[in-house]
Amino acid sequence: MRYAVRQQHAHAGGTSGTSGAAASSAPQRRPRADAERNRARVLEAAREVFRARGDEAQMPEVARAAGVGIGTVYRHFPSRAALIAAVGEQRQAEIVEFGRGRCLASATAAAGLVAFVEHIGEVLDAERGLSASIEAAFGSTEPTGEGRAQAEAVAGQLLVRGKDEGTVRADAEVGDVVMIVCGLAAVIRNDAGDWRRYVRTACAGLRES
Numbered sequence: 001m002r003y004a005v006r007q008q009h010a011h012a013g014g015t016s017g018t019s020g021a022a023a024s025s026a027p028q029r030r031p032r033a034d035a036e037r038n039r040a041r042v043l044e045a046a047r048e049v050f051r052a053r054g055d056e057a058q059m060p061e062v063a064r065a066a067g068v069g070i071g072t073v074y075r076h077f078p079s080r081a082a083l084i085a086a087v088g089e090q091r092q093a094e095i096v097e098f099g100r101g102r103c104l105a106s107a108t109a110a111a112g113l114v115a116f117v118e119h120i121g122e123v124l125d126a127e128r129g130l131s132a133s134i135e136a137a138f139g140s141t142e143p144t145g146e147g148r149a150q151a152e153a154v155a156g157q158l159l160v161r162g163k164d165e166g167t168v169r170a171d172a173e174v175g176d177v178v179m180i181v182c183g184l185a186a187v188i189r190n191d192a193g194d195w196r197r198y199v200r201t202a203c204a205g206l207r208e209s
Contacts, residue, residue: 039076041066047087047130054129055136059083084137087130092147095120099154109162113177114203116154120181121195124188131189141185152178162206172206180206 045066049057059080063070077083099116106112124131124141131141143151155177162168180202187195 035076038066038068038072042068042073042076042083043087043090046083047090047127050084050087050130050133051127052129054132057129057133081137084133088134088143089147091123091127091130092143092151095123096147096150096154099151103154104157108167109158109165110167110203110207112158113155113162113168113206114199116158117177117180117184117203118196118199121184121188121199124185125195128188131185135189141189142182159206162208166208168206169208176206 042062046057046062049062049065053061059073060070062083063073066073073083077086098119103112103116103119106115134141142148152174156174159168159172159174159177163170163172180199183202184195184198187193187198
């Protein structure tokens, strides 16, 4: 979010106006910086609390873990669902960042796809409590909006590159990767077996034979 900072102009022929502007603008910037730090602290604490406690976690627990008052939590996140949504969006953004930074740089696109899906599995496995909270709040753990579009864009780039390389089958689509990830989430959520084996087996179906 961008903030517009009003500046005062110095009077011609003197420096008192400049120093006065600096002095008056400093108190305006600091509360905003403090607010941003508090918001980040609440998000970090909420992620840990929901990871550990799942859907049983409540806002006062998050406030205590963050070292802030409950009013500060509600100032940034007006409801528990809003906080859960923000934590989920943060997690999705980190997954996308991993895909862009690590998977797109893989030696082959096929290897990048496996790494991308496997990383998603690692996150979901480590944060089952958070996933349970997201599902309880919204009825599904599937990301939506910009976060989903960005993740699908990473998968799409890998598929295009893989087809050019000849390491990914010509008829593979982004929807195939989405189905694999949905299945992966179900395997982890239901403890239905070795999710890493599932990733290897499912992603093998995307390779050019």
